[in-house]
Each structure stands twice: as C-alpha cells, then as structure tokens.
Amino acid sequence: EIVLTQSPGTLSLSPGERATLSCRASQSVTSSQLAWYQQKPGQAPRLLIYGASSRATGVPDRFSGSGSGTDFTLTISRLEAEDFAVYYCQQYGRSPPLTFGGGTKVEIK
C-alpha cells in the first residue's frame, strides 16, 4: 500500500499569496497517477487535479499540479478568499487500495 504524506499540516497565508502544498509517496506513483481535491467544511471533496497536472473541468488556472515519482506539489498562484480549505492528494497508480494523504489545511493568516 502506498502511504501519502502531506505537508505542511497547516499553511497560514494571506489572500493574494502563493500556496505550495506537498504530497510525498512512500513508493513511486506509477505514471504520475495522482489527484488533488479541495474540501470545505460540511462539503464533499471537489476534484482539482488528476494525472498530477491536468486541471479538472471548471477549475481556475491559479491551481496547478506538478511532480512525479514520489514527490508532488499543488500550487495556488494567488490565494482568493474561496481557496481557504483543506486539500487532499490521492494516488491511483498502485491500487487497490486507492489511498489519500492526510490533508493540508490552508487557513487565513
């Protein structure tokens, strides 16, 4: 089973700043088969990125994903008010099981 470790646990930033979130895998993720989700309180997760770098339909271009192998990054170029949320990575390259990271909370500084 691939274990995904996300860091930092909490990121305190101001609107307009750049957010860089990390997701590290315990084994290489085949063919960059990694996704990112955003979850706001009381809501279901929302798909942002799949295939490590492909934006899902309707996702603003301030969100970008990169990385390969064991190290992946989600970048939010300029934080807007609606971006403060919890973000999860998920790998699907070596499954079952599909696994998720523990999440990074992006909070307003």
Add this chain to the structure above:
Amino acid sequence: QLQLQESGPGLVKPSETLSLTCIVSGGSVRSNTNFWGWIRQAPGKGLEWIGSIFSSGNTYYNPSLKSRITLSVDTSKNQFSLKLSSGTAADTAVYYCARHGPVGTLLINWFDSWGQGTLVTVSS
C-alpha cells in the same frame, strides 16, 4: 448534470450491518466508461476509500475492509449500494458515493463527481 445522493439509516447498532444506497441522476450507472465508488471520512479525519464497482458487477475493495464489504449495482433503479457488516464505533463516519473518471489504462482512478455525504453513527 450528474448528481449522486446517498441514502440510508443514520444510526446503526454495534455488530449490525451498515447499508447505504447511492441514487444517480443526470447520468447512468450502466455507463461503460466509469466505475462507481464509496469513500468515508471519520469525524475530523481524512478520507478512506472503501471500494468501487462497475455496471457489470466487477468490484475492487480496500483490503483493510474487504471481509466486511459487499457492493452491488442495480441498473434498473440507476443506483449502487454498500453493505458493511459487523459495525463498530470505528465505522462512524460521513460516507460519500462518487463516480470515477473514465476508465483508461487503469479501471479505478480519481473521483470526478461526489454525493453530498451522509453521516452514519454506530452506537447503541
């Protein structure tokens, strides 16, 4: 627009079976391009994949839960279901149903549409 809605009891007694159904609208579980899955989230915790099913009945289960899970699909009602037996307090969580992205090299992949989730509490 695809919509998924979980339904089922919000309270289950310990040792009993948790049963949930996901009703799909705006799309078809008969689709030959997508698997359908279940994910849960314990209060204040992260996400855990439970299992996924195709319209043919082909399933993938999380090995950690496999002995207790049964997934099924009812194409006539456009819905799919989860049964989790021998419930304990550790099964208390919000349960989500979701659709996988189109099958490609891999049959199960990311989740592109989610239900709103339903809280199931296992308690006497």
